[in-house]
Amino acid sequence: MESRSHPVPSAAQSANPPAVLVEHLTKVFETSFSRAKVSAVADLSFQVAQGEIYGLIGPNGSGKSTTMKVILGLVQATSGRTEVFGIDSGKVGSRRDVGFLPENPYFYKHMTGRETLEFYGKLCGIHGAELRARVPELLATVGLETAADRSIAGYSKGMLQRIGLAQAIVHRPRLVVLDEPTAGVDPRGSRQIRDLILQMKAEGTSVILCSHLLEQVQEVCDRAGIVSKGRMVLEGRLEDLTQVEQQMEYVVEGGAPGLADEIRALVERSGARLVSSGHPRTTLEKLFLETTEEREPVSGGTRHD
Amino acid sequence: MNRRWRDLSRGPALVFLVLLVAGLVRAPLESRLLRDLRQAGFHPPLRGSSALQEVGVQGMMGALGGLRYMVSTFLTLRANFHWEFQDWENVLQNYRLVQVLEPRNPDVWITGAWHCHSNAWAWYLQDDPAHSEVTRRLLAREWLERGKEMLRQGIEWNPENPWIWRDLANLYREREGNLCEAAECYRRASLTPGAPDFLHRIYGYLLAQCGEHDEEAMKVLRGIYDEGLEVLRRQRVMIWKPSLIVEMRKLEARLGVPPESCIPERFDAEGFVIATPLLPKESLPIYERLLEKSRGPNPPAPDPALATIVARLREQLDEKSAVP
Amino acid sequence: MTDRAPDAIPAHVVPVWEISPLRVWVLARATFVQLVRMKVFYFLLIFAALVLVVAGAGLFWLPTEHLIAIKRWSFGAMYLFTMVYSISATALLLPRDLEDRTLYTILSKPVPRIEYLLGRLFGVLLLNALALAAMFLAMCLLVAWKMPSVEKQLVQELLQGAGGEAVSLNEVNQAKADAARYGLSTSLLWAVWALYLKACVVSAVTLFISTIASSSLFTIVTSAMVVFIGHFHQLILDFWKVNETGWFGGLIGRLLVIVFPNLGLFDVVDEVITGTELTLGAGLQLTGMGLFYIGLFVLVAQLVFVDKEL
Numbered sequence: 001m002e003s004r005s006h007p008v009p010s011a012a013q014s015a016n017p018p019a020v021l022v023e024h025l026t027k028v029f030e031t032s033f034s035r036a037k038v039s040a041v042a043d044l045s046f047q048v049a050q051g052e053i054y055g056l057i058g059p060n061g062s063g064k065s066t067t068m069k070v071i072l073g074l075v076q077a078t079s080g081r082t083e084v085f086g087i088d089s090g091k092v093g094s095r096r097d098v099g100f101l102p103e104n105p106y107f108y109k110h111m112t113g114r115e116t117l118e119f120y121g122k123l124c125g126i127h128g129a130e131l132r133a134r135v136p137e138l139l140a141t142v143g144l145e146t147a148a149d150r151s152i153a154g155y156s157k158g159m160l161q162r163i164g165l166a167q168a169i170v171h172r173p174r175l176v177v178l179d180e181p182t183a184g185v186d187p188r189g190s191r192q193i194r195d196l197i198l199q200m201k202a203e204g205t206s207v208i209l210c211s212h213l214l215e216q217v218q219e220v221c222d223r224a225g226i227v228s229k230g231r232m233v234l235e236g237r238l239e240d241l242t243q244v245e246q247q248m249e250y251v252v253e254g255g256a257p258g259l260a261d262e263i264r265a266l267v268e269r270s271g272a273r274l275v276s277s278g279h280p281r282t283t284l285e286k287l288f289l290e291t292t293e294e295r296e297p298v299s300g301g302t303r304h305d
Numbered sequence: 306m307n308r309r310w311r312d313l314s315r316g317p318a319l320v321f322l323v324l325l326v327a328g329l330v331r332a333p334l335e336s337r338l339l340r341d342l343r344q345a346g347f348h349p350p351l352r353g354s355s356a357l358q359e360v361g362v363q364g365m366m367g368a369l370g371g372l373r374y375m376v377s378t379f380l381t382l383r384a385n386f387h388w389e390f391q392d393w394e395n396v397l398q399n400y401r402l403v404q405v406l407e408p409r410n411p412d413v414w415i416t417g418a419w420h421c422h423s424n425a426w427a428w429y430l431q432d433d434p435a436h437s438e439v440t441r442r443l444l445a446r447e448w449l450e451r452g453k454e455m456l457r458q459g460i461e462w463n464p465e466n467p468w469i470w471r472d473l474a475n476l477y478r479e480r481e482g483n484l485c486e487a488a489e490c491y492r493r494a495s496l497t498p499g500a501p502d503f504l505h506r507i508y509g510y511l512l513a514q515c516g517e518h519d520e521e522a523m524k525v526l527r528g529i530y531d532e533g534l535e536v537l538r539r540q541r542v543m544i545w546k547p548s549l550i551v552e553m554r555k556l557e558a559r560l561g562v563p564p565e566s567c568i569p570e571r572f573d574a575e576g577f578v579i580a581t582p583l584l585p586k587e588s589l590p591i592y593e594r595l596l597e598k599s600r601g602p603n604p605p606a607p608d609p610a611l612a613t614i615v616a617r618l619r620e621q622l623d624e625k626s627a628v629p
Numbered sequence: 630m631t632d633r634a635p636d637a638i639p640a641h642v643v644p645v646w647e648i649s650p651l652r653v654w655v656l657a658r659a660t661f662v663q664l665v666r667m668k669v670f671y672f673l674l675i676f677a678a679l680v681l682v683v684a685g686a687g688l689f690w691l692p693t694e695h696l697i698a699i700k701r702w703s704f705g706a707m708y709l710f711t712m713v714y715s716i717s718a719t720a721l722l723l724p725r726d727l728e729d730r731t732l733y734t735i736l737s738k739p740v741p742r743i744e745y746l747l748g749r750l751f752g753v754l755l756l757n758a759l760a761l762a763a764m765f766l767a768m769c770l771l772v773a774w775k776m777p778s779v780e781k782q783l784v785q786e787l788l789q790g791a792g793g794e795a796v797s798l799n800e801v802n803q804a805k806a807d808a809a810r811y812g813l814s815t816s817l818l819w820a821v822w823a824l825y826l827k828a829c830v831v832s833a834v835t836l837f838i839s840t841i842a843s844s845s846l847f848t849i850v851t852s853a854m855v856v857f858i859g860h861f862h863q864l865i866l867d868f869w870k871v872n873e874t875g876w877f878g879g880l881i882g883r884l885l886v887i888v889f890p891n892l893g894l895f896d897v898v899d900e901v902i903t904g905t906e907l908t909l910g911a912g913l914q915l916t917g918m919g920l921f922y923i924g925l926f927v928l929v930a931q932l933v934f935v936d937k938e939l
Binding site: 029073076098104106108120122123164168 | 656731738936
Binding site: 319320321323324325327328329331332334335337338339341342345346347348374375377378407409410412416501 | 683694697698701702704705706709803804863886887888891893894896897898899900902905906907908910911914915917918921925928929932933
């Protein structure tokens with residue numbers, strides 16, 4: 001397997017730093033009593049460009065959440081470098097431009113949906129008229145206008161997810177980290193969230209999407225990384241990752257009439273068989289299973305040791 | 306900022322070190338504060354009769370923290386409940402607990418002792434149906450002693466309180482007829498800071514009545530008399546109480562004081578005002594009763610000096626009623 | 630989210646290298662509302678009922694005892710409220726936020742951890758302050774209402790106590806002054822302030838313990854132990870004077886005194902209720918000591934929390 005080296009300039013010095021830079025990130029936890037060491041993330045590197053949607057996928061316990069927590073400053077790296085827009089993720093300043101939706105979020109049950117958004121908005125420094133304008137706008141965006149003044153305690157899982165998404169973007173962050181954003185959400189709500197992610201992308205917001213719904217990742221992400229046992233095992237553009245290496249697809253424009261017949265005949269003469277006229281793709285799910293079950297991988301992305 | 310904090314923090318050892326250093330820094334400050342508070346009358350050093358008792362009292366107070374007053378009031382109410390049923394042992398037990406909780410509150414000693422030397426004492430003497438008269442007398446005596454002991458303990462905890470001394474004095478006077486001991490208790494009461502004047506006066510009366518210290522009694526009462534005379538001359542206000550005249554007359558007779566040194570029969574102070582917190586018409590019956598009691602055997606005439614005062618009081622009453 | 634230039638940093642964001650009082654206030658207010666909506670103020674109704682019963686009950690023989698009882702039960706209820714809420718409310722906050730992951734959403738905003746701690750602490754302190762103020766006011770109204778009748782009783786008792794003697798005006802005034810000592814005084818303000826300071830210290834201690842603890846229950850039990858030991862300073866010091874504890878016992882005792890807060894120091898209520906006046910100097914020193922303890926325990930809480938893996 002080839003190792004990808006990151007030609008990473010010093011992000012802080014760069015005029016246009018990546019949204020997220022993770023370089024040789026290692027996180028080792030110590031258990032409380034025996035002080036035994038458990039490696040959660042080992043030498044993980046990747047970066048998310050500004051305006052890019054990056055999918056981070058991996059089986060349970062692969063180190064995805066730990067990686068996200070390091071990016072958000074909730075956990076400190078044992079070694080390695082993590083930056084958000086060129087600022088060390090351990091610094092509070094790095095979170096000025098980050099929105100986060102945790103998996104299965106809970107909010108203060110004593111608050112209504114509106115109060116929740118006001119609360120998080122104020123934490124981000126939004127006050128007064130600006131906040132009063134922003135909150136209804138967000139409620140409309142996530143489709144919770146009618147439930148705005150209901151207590152959070154009465155919200156369904158899908159509603160919680162949507163209010164969670166709204167609080168994540170209350171301060172118009174340049175980077176949004178979403179951990180299983182559609183978990184427990186019905187198909188319609190799921191579609192709404194997907195549309196929102198695409199809308200964010202259209203507005204130039206960078207997104208890190210952690211999801212088990214690989215179809216969703218495939219649908220919205222520009223690039224994805226597959227993490228297993230704390231290591232990046234495969235990373236690349238979605239198109240590259242899902243390409244089938246042993247097969248070829250030619251897209252021809254402006255060919256003479258009969259060119260297709262000639263090609264077909266040529267293929268037959270050579271003893272090959274024409275599978276289809278389009279470029280076949282594997283599914284991300286298949287790729288995921290193959291890579292994380294340590295079987296011979298398909299080619300197309302960048303392998304990481 | 307976070308990085309700086311992180312560098313600082315090296316686990317529990319650092320936290321312990323910070324607490325330790327802070328503890329050493331605050332120790333002298335706390336000592337100073339405690340000293341100032343004690344000077345102001347707070348957290349007084351314990352005066353229990355033994356070191357073990359001190360530790361026990363503090364332990365109990367500490368264990369209850371700020372709740373001890375609620376517990377103590379509850380125990381007081383429980384004692385009152387037992388009192389309803391003349392369950393004197395339980396009354397005593399509850400008050401003992403209350404006194405452990407609030408040793409510096411004089412009221413708990415006074416009330417606890419009152420249950421013993423008055424309520425239980427009287428019940429055993431008069432109402433106890435279960436025992437013979439001899440036993441009842443013995444039991445009454447026992448409860449009287451308990452009350453006395455409780456007051457003595459209360460004084461040990463609250464040496465600057467006049468009222469426990471007064472109650473002890475009244476116990477000697479009313480229950481035992483020991484007027485000399487009662488006088489001594491009033492003397493101690495009158496010496497406490499801020500004690501009302503009448504404690505000193507009653508000390509003088511009791512000393513006069515006990516019959517063993519007439520000269521000392523005369524000295525005390527003369528002092529009060531002279532002080533009053535000065536006020537009378539200067540302000541035309543009489544602050545003496547009739548009992549002073551009555552007791553001094555008796556002492557004059559017993560000590561054989563020459564007539565020229567005795568209290569004059571008339572006060573050369575026309576139109577003086579008699580100071581009394583009661584309305585003159587309420588005071589008058591008291592004065593008249595004392596005047597009646599002052600009649601000597603031979604001839605059976607009332608004390609002339611006292612008669613002057615009563616006459617003046619009557620005038621004062623008439624003057625008042627004449628005002629439209 | 631539709632009108633923002635992609636690379637714009639919101640100008641309203643407060644510089645994060647400073648503790649923002651505004652954000653601390655937002656967190657404190659949220660904490661206060663959270664606790665209020667947990668219906669903690671129902672306790673005030675119980676308090677009102679309690680003091681009214683005590684005020685109305687004819688169970689006390691000495692007139693001053695009645696005033697003292699009103700104040701004692703009021704202060705006892707205040708103590709109970711502040712201690713229970715200081716420990717339980719503070720102990721609930723951090724572990725529950727961690728368990729519910731609300732902490733993730735808060736700390737993934739530009740909120741320094743010290744602000745979160747301060748916000749949570751001040752929320753509890755605000756609740757205690759308002760509840761204490763309401764209870765104190767109710768107590769003062771009751772005492773003021775009872776005062777004239779107690780004064781009258783006390784004067785009558787004086788007249789009877791003088792054994793048939795008429796008493797002077799001066800002595801009556803003395804009796805009235807005595808009654809006033811058992812009534813309302815500025816020292817009562819100091820007493821309630823000292824009680825509040827103690828509650829603040831207990832909250833700060835609980836906050837510190839909750840940064841170490843993994844559950845609310847552990848936090849509550851440990852904090853209660855610290856409060857318990859905190860009342861034994863004088864006992865430990867006195868115990869040394871009268872007992873040979875050996876070097877080991879002495880060392881343990883000294884460590885306890887040095888490391889644990891001296892909460893007994895704030896117990897001035899007893900003397901104030903019975904009429905002792907707290908001087909301004911002593912009151913200010915007590916305030917200083919309270920602030921010292923609060924600062925200390927917020928500091929150690931931050932030392933633990935800043936590195937805590939969430």
